[in-house]
Amino acid sequence: MSDAILVVGAGVAGINCALNAARYGLKVFLVDDTPSIGGMMARLDKTFPTNDCSICIEAPQMYEVDNHPNIEVLTNTSVKKVKAVAGGFDVKLATQPRYVDEEACTACGACVAACPVSVPDELDGKVGGTRKLISIPFPQAVPNVMAIDPACRSGQMRAQGACVGGCAVDCSQCRECPIALCVQACRKEGKDAIRLWQGPASRGVAVRGIVVATGIRDARPPAGLYGYGVHQNVVTYTQFERLMNAGGPTAGRIVRPSDDAHAHRIAWIQCAGRGLAGGVPYCSKVCCMVAAKQAIITKEHDAAVQTIVFHNELKAYGKGFWDFQQKARQLGTRYVRARPYDVVENPATRNLIIRCEDIDSGRLLVEEVELLVLSTGLQPSDRNEKLARVLGIDLDEHGFFKEKDPLLAPLETKVPGIFLCGGATGPIDISESVVQATAAALKAILSGRAGRVESAP
Amino acid sequence: MSPDARIGVFVCDCGSNIASVVDVPAVVEYARGLPGVAFADEGRWSCSVDYLARLKEAIRAHALNRVVIASCTPRTHEPLFKASVREAGLNPYLLEFVSIREQVSWVHRDLPAAATQKARDLVKMGVAKAALLEEGAEIRLAVQQDCLVIGGGAAGMTAALHVADQGFHALLVEREPRLGGLLNRVAAVAHDGRSLPAGEIAAQLAERVTSHPRITLRTGAVIDALAGYIGNYQVTLRPAGDPEGARETFAASTIIVATGMQELLPAGRYGYGADARVLTQLELEERLRNGAVPRSGDAVMILCVDSKNEQRGCCAIGCQVAVKNARALREQGAAERVHVLYRDLSMLKGEHSEVEAAKQAGVRFLRFPDERYPALEERAGRLVVRVHDLLLGRELLLPADLLVLTPPFRGDETVQEIKGLLKVSASADGFFQEAHVKLGPLDFPSDGTSLCGCARGPKTLKESCEEGIGAAMRVSIPMQRGFVEAAGIVAGIDLSECEHCGQCARKCPYGAIRLDEDKTPSVLQALCKGCGLCAADCPTSSINIVHYTDAQLLAQVEAALEEDAAHKILGFVCHWCALGGVDMAGVSRLQYPPHARLIRVMCSARVPIKLIERAYELGAGGVLVAGCEFPPCHYITGNYACEKRMQRAKKQLAKKGYDPEKLWNIWCSAADGPKFARAMHDMVERLGLAREVGADGR
Numbered sequence A: 001m002s003d004a005i006l007v008v009g010a011g012v013a014g015i016n017c018a019l020n021a022a023r024y025g026l027k028v029f030l031v032d033d034t035p036s037i038g039g040m041m042a043r044l045d046k047t048f049p050t051n052d053c054s055i056c057i058e059a060p061q062m063y064e065v066d067n068h069p070n071i072e073v074l075t076n077t078s079v080k081k082v083k084a085v086a087g088g089f090d091v092k093l094a095t096q097p098r099y100v101d102e103e104a105c106t107a108c109g110a111c112v113a114a115c116p117v118s119v120p121d122e123l124d125g126k127v128g129g130t131r132k133l134i135s136i137p138f139p140q141a142v143p144n145v146m147a148i149d150p151a152c153r154s155g156q157m158r159a160q161g162a163c164v165g166g167c168a169v170d171c172s173q174c175r176e177c178p179i180a181l182c183v184q185a186c187r188k189e190g191k192d193a194i195r196l197w198q199g200p201a202s203r204g205v206a207v208r209g210i211v212v213a214t215g216i217r218d219a220r221p222p223a224g225l226y227g228y229g230v231h232q233n234v235v236t237y238t239q240f241e242r243l244m245n246a247g248g249p250t251a252g253r254i255v256r257p258s259d260d261a262h263a264h265r266i267a268w269i270q271c272a273g274r275g276l277a278g279g280v281p282y283c284s285k286v287c288c289m290v291a292a293k294q295a296i297i298t299k300e301h302d303a304a305v306q307t308i309v310f311h312n313e314l315k316a317y318g319k320g321f322w323d324f325q326q327k328a329r330q331l332g333t334r335y336v337r338a339r340p341y342d343v344v345e346n347p348a349t350r351n352l353i354i355r356c357e358d359i360d361s362g363r364l365l366v367e368e369v370e371l372l373v374l375s376t377g378l379q380p381s382d383r384n385e386k387l388a389r390v391l392g393i394d395l396d397e398h399g400f401f402k403e404k405d406p407l408l409a410p411l412e413t414k415v416p417g418i419f420l421c422g423g424a425t426g427p428i429d430i431s432e433s434v435v436q437a438t439a440a441a442l443k444a445i446l447s448g449r450a451g452r453v454e455s456a457p
Numbered sequence B: 001m002s003p004d005a006r007i008g009v010f011v012c013d014c015g016s017n018i019a020s021v022v023d024v025p026a027v028v029e030y031a032r033g034l035p036g037v038a039f040a041d042e043g044r045w046s047c048s049v050d051y052l053a054r055l056k057e058a059i060r061a062h063a064l065n066r067v068v069i070a071s072c073t074p075r076t077h078e079p080l081f082k083a084s085v086r087e088a089g090l091n092p093y094l095l096e097f098v099s100i101r102e103q104v105s106w107v108h109r110d111l112p113a114a115a116t117q118k119a120r121d122l123v124k125m126g127v128a129k130a131a132l133l134e135e136g137a138e139i140r141l142a143v144q145q146d147c148l149v150i151g152g153g154a155a156g157m158t159a160a161l162h163v164a165d166q167g168f169h170a171l172l173v174e175r176e177p178r179l180g181g182l183l184n185r186v187a188a189v190a191h192d193g194r195s196l197p198a199g200e201i202a203a204q205l206a207e208r209v210t211s212h213p214r215i216t217l218r219t220g221a222v223i224d225a226l227a228g229y230i231g232n233y234q235v236t237l238r239p240a241g242d243p244e245g246a247r248e249t250f251a252a253s254t255i256i257v258a259t260g261m262q263e264l265l266p267a268g269r270y271g272y273g274a275d276a277r278v279l280t281q282l283e284l285e286e287r288l289r290n291g292a293v294p295r296s297g298d299a300v301m302i303l304c305v306d307s308k309n310e311q312r313g314c315c316a317i318g319c320q321v322a323v324k325n326a327r328a329l330r331e332q333g334a335a336e337r338v339h340v341l342y343r344d345l346s347m348l349k350g351e352h353s354e355v356e357a358a359k360q361a362g363v364r365f366l367r368f369p370d371e372r373y374p375a376l377e378e379r380a381g382r383l384v385v386r387v388h389d390l391l392l393g394r395e396l397l398l399p400a401d402l403l404v405l406t407p408p409f410r411g412d413e414t415v416q417e418i419k420g421l422l423k424v425s426a427s428a429d430g431f432f433q434e435a436h437v438k439l440g441p442l443d444f445p446s447d448g449t450s451l452c453g454c455a456r457g458p459k460t461l462k463e464s465c466e467e468g469i470g471a472a473m474r475v476s477i478p479m480q481r482g483f484v485e486a487a488g489i490v491a492g493i494d495l496s497e498c499e500h501c502g503q504c505a506r507k508c509p510y511g512a513i514r515l516d517e518d519k520t521p522s523v524l525q526a527l528c529k530g531c532g533l534c535a536a537d538c539p540t541s542s543i544n545i546v547h548y549t550d551a552q553l554l555a556q557v558e559a560a561l562e563e564d565a566a567h568k569i570l571g572f573v574c575h576w577c578a579l580g581g582v583d584m585a586g587v588s589r590l591q592y593p594p595h596a597r598l599i600r601v602m603c604s605a606r607v608p609i610k611l612i613e614r615a616y617e618l619g620a621g622g623v624l625v626a627g628c629e630f631p632p633c634h635y636i637t638g639n640y641a642c643e644k645r646m647q648r649a650k651k652q653l654a655k656k657g658y659d660p661e662k663l664w665n666i667w668c669s670a671a672d673g674p675k676f677a678r679a680m681h682d683m684v685e686r687l688g689l690a691r692e693v694g695a696d697g698r
């Protein structure tokens, strides 16, 4: 039987699953289909309910994963094929090129300075962050090396006129781009780490068990919801998280996208889009706490900023959560139980005028704020459908992975030997993700033991 | 300095990253002249495969026995260089890392002269420490394959099964005559639209436990005594409720605590305790389970009784339980009308469908304002609940033949006792405190001890079982490996001066220091995390930390302040957060004044007052101690200990006639580069240190 397991998705759940199994003595293949491990936590500022800094607690784990002799980290990698065999699975993994030699690149940044093309950073959304076409996802990324956006290599950027060269051939055919400034810069630094001709690679691994930890993504608001996408100063809670973050695009200054001015009056709308077409239909569990966190941190940055949270049901389901929400109140955050109707922009100030019904009093409320944050909830990874097909396991109606029997066999799927943890199971916070990840590690360790494995459908 | 020290210094250009600001050849030349240095070299890319080969070759060729690397940051690159040093046949603890990219070239881009001076100083400090470095080794403690599980509810049973399924042995101790815990009282367990009789789930688990060849089960038993540490516990059991009963003794290597929870009975609230018509949810469940609910016309449930107030938070499962039971009352025909009075319905999974199903079954939901709880009246022998309905905006009177209260929960009454036995902490409501809410949710601070289920806090059955499996995972790591291991950075006690005050044992956050009968301390090094808190607070300086000895730190302080002390800031930064902040300032290329000479410690709690005093004596322009932000420190409470000590330090300094305002203390997260940079600007400005910047003629 193989002494290895495969963990798909390297957010905090996948990382903790891998660490437990590796410390136990198993070999772990930890794959993520983005250029760095870390998942959502790598984007967060502080984390409820204790407000310790997210990257401070996650980065040491990321480095440990990277340096652990039992763990092989495969980024830009996805699961292509899975076959159940006696004692486990044969898995085919496909790695997309990052166009940079992982061993040779030292993350010196010379190429980044040289690259002429900036695009909006998907991490930061519209709050002002940009990145170059060659970039590192975030400073603590693991592996700590650059990656070139496939948009550059496919010639897409040239088609958009972003490239200076007048080459006749298609970029993707070209082995040695004469105008690739990054290559020149890298060579000038005495390195030669860029591999414009890198192609996809695939490899097979044999494992005894598989843990799916593909996590969550923040839901995008339905078009036009409360002025999102129409008015510049309406942002999502993930974008706001980036604004607060000292490592984010504004170095932690909470400013408005429209004019980069300090926001003095900020509102949150909870359950934004919930139940609407294009919104999430379920409670995402964490948003009430995220809003409390964001309000607290906003107040800590500047106690004079006014903060209002428009909410319906308020959840405080975990240890210390209630006290945390009370702290937000004590710091002066106004909690209003309200049903928002609409949001219009004051064209002169770019402020937002929120009209809503105060549920407790039944009265119409009108509030004007400088920045509006939409708590839109959590959605499953958009790659789940594909992965479910490859693994032969089911998704629930929302696109999260389905447990075979949550009550009697938690974290197990219908295929013996394949387990779930973290956001892959549904909306979840960090602590619960770590609990499940720890449990799933043991499940995977125990799977494939004599007589346990039946063949997958 | 060890007389035979042959130190090799390797200074990196990092391409142009360092070399374009720092005069690297000058630093190398300077290093060659330092005491103990036998070799110094400039590397274009020190971390490249070819340079690492050259480094190993140099170690061998020049018989080097200490290595100083001056390059990027130990937070990312130390493991790599450690491995190379080891491959060259040298003990990896003989390596010292100096950060001249993140701390110098990236942050003093426009001050090449000052940057070069700072790089020289940092190298000098590194060499001074390296000369005193000693070999270290990972420390192991043997662990057998047997685990004690306390509590035989769903969590404890699941944990024991998962321990035993690996081939290990589990001793499961349950106080009651029967396994099952809450599952012996609850009627049906509902989850996400499904429901199963609790008795059935308990029976299934209990059957697997009792038939498992590697689980030793003791029901009707409690812990009489528990002594030892991971790998070496002795457990004595006695019959529950019989202090004189026969003792039985077992050995165990690891421990899982799964003692569950109980309802916090709402004595005196809404007539509870005096009126038989008033029940708690759990009491109702027992009656539902036995089909013993008296038929009634009107039933009323009140949620959040004694929850979500000054004393405690949300009970986490009350809403879910109430919705389930309200529906059961209707579906079993036990009540004509059921009203559920709530503040916020805190339902999570399947919220909509469960509430809808209850509504379908005829349950009515009524929201009352947070600050206006329903009141109970008695009218003509009938209970009547007066409630303000938020939706209608007026008061209603609801008759109640059955009134069900949803109280909060508390840990088992034995928590106090177990707290003492395991030296762990618990909340006011008797729920155990985990090592780290987010990343160590199932761990107690001491290795090999774990917790799970409702003993941590109220939760659903699924979550309790997941935690049971997870706790089994945590304790199985050392059982599978056969040992626990500490990195070589550990405490050691020299007993010759020890006053047997016992402070160190009391203060160690990990229970790594034990006292014997005459209060003589000894370190269980395999449990020590090397934070250094004990060492810094020991009144006789009897404790030292490998790789961070008093002498090594002192050598760094003295090297830093040998020249021009009045214009320097001597800083201590913790490895995990503050140094992360320093690195982040570097990566972000934040420019700040070049006055700081930073010394890395694992935890801010390592810094003893005497070192700070020494820096004052040497005339330091300022002293900085920087640690993790509150609340959680990498070493649980290190930052708290540090903060207290800094306050003491200021008093002591003032008494000795020094200016305490020169001692700064910041708490900086690893993401907060701006905070560290700001602190540098502020210190320089407020302490009037600006001169050095003039070195570049600015």
Ligand SMILES: Cc1cc2nc3c(=O)[nH]c(=O)nc-3n(C[C@H](O)[C@H](O)[C@H](O)COP(=O)(O)OP(=O)(O)OC[C@H]3O[C@@H](n4cnc5c(N)ncnc54)[C@H](O)[C@@H]3O)c2cc1C
Binding pocket: A008, A009, A010, A011, A012, A013, A014, A031, A032, A033, A034, A036, A037, A038, A039, A040, A041, A044, A046, A047, A048, A049, A077, A078, A079, A213, A214, A215, A216, A217, A218, A237, A238, A241, A286, A290, A293, A378, A381, A382, A383, A384, A387, A421, A422, A423, A424, A428, A429, A430, A431, A433
């Ligand atoms: C704005 C915001 C604030 C939050 N604040 C907090 C907080 O303060 N405290 C708290 O406890 N929680 C918070 N959360 C929730 C927290 O982010 C999640 O609980 C946590 O990230 C879940 O971890 P995970 O590893 O399961 O998923 P993720 O962090 O999402 O990681 C999943 C990983 O899997 C990868 N992946 C996805 N699909 C595939 C695939 N098919 N193949 C390979 N790899 C794949 C992704 O690239 C990603 O790296 C917040 C969430 C948001 C959106």
Ligand SMILES: Cc1cc2nc3c(=O)[nH]c(=O)nc-3n(C[C@H](O)[C@H](O)[C@H](O)COP(=O)(O)OP(=O)(O)OC[C@H]3O[C@@H](n4cnc5c(N)ncnc54)[C@H](O)[C@@H]3O)c2cc1C
Binding pocket: B150, B151, B152, B153, B154, B155, B156, B173, B174, B175, B176, B179, B180, B181, B182, B183, B186, B188, B189, B190, B191, B221, B222, B223, B258, B259, B260, B261, B262, B281, B282, B285, B317, B321, B324, B412, B414, B452, B453, B454, B455, B459, B460, B461, B462, B464
């Ligand atoms: C009224 C009610 C309704 C519920 N309904 C649902 C539901 O519908 N769905 C759902 O998912 N969950 C439900 N739950 C939650 C579920 O019952 C619990 O999550 C689960 O049973 C907890 O298991 P546990 O092992 O952690 O604790 P417990 O069941 O409390 O077990 C702890 C055990 O430890 C023993 N013990 C304590 N101290 C000692 C000691 N010192 N020495 C030896 N033994 C000791 C106790 O006797 C007990 O047997 C409900 C809970 C309640 C109270």
Ligand code: SF4
Binding pocket: A100, A104, A105, A106, A107, A108, A109, A110, A111, A112, A146, A185, A186, A187, A189, A191, A192, A193, A194
């Ligand atoms: S220039 Fe080369 S070595 Fe430097 S970051 Fe870019 S790819 Fe890596």
Ligand code: SF4
Binding pocket: A114, A115, A116, A117, A133, A134, A148, A149, A152, A153, A177, A179, A180, A181, A182, A183
């Ligand atoms: S090829 Fe040009 S556009 Fe593409 S990453 Fe390199 S420098 Fe940027």
Ligand code: SF4
Binding pocket: B303, B304, B305, B307, B308, B313, B314, B315, B316, B317, B318, B319, B320, B344, B345, B346, B406
């Ligand atoms: S009854 Fe519901 S809202 Fe009230 S404390 Fe319990 S779970 Fe929270």
Ligand code: SF4
Binding pocket: B493, B497, B498, B499, B500, B501, B502, B503, B504, B505, B519, B521, B537, B538, B539, B540, B541, B542, B543
């Ligand atoms: S703190 Fe120091 S003096 Fe006191 S017991 Fe411990 S080693 Fe001895």
Ligand code: SF4
Binding pocket: B490, B491, B507, B508, B509, B510, B511, B512, B513, B523, B527, B528, B529, B530, B531, B532, B533, B534, B535, B545
């Ligand atoms: S160094 Fe820290 S963990 Fe080690 S014995 Fe001292 S206080 Fe305990």
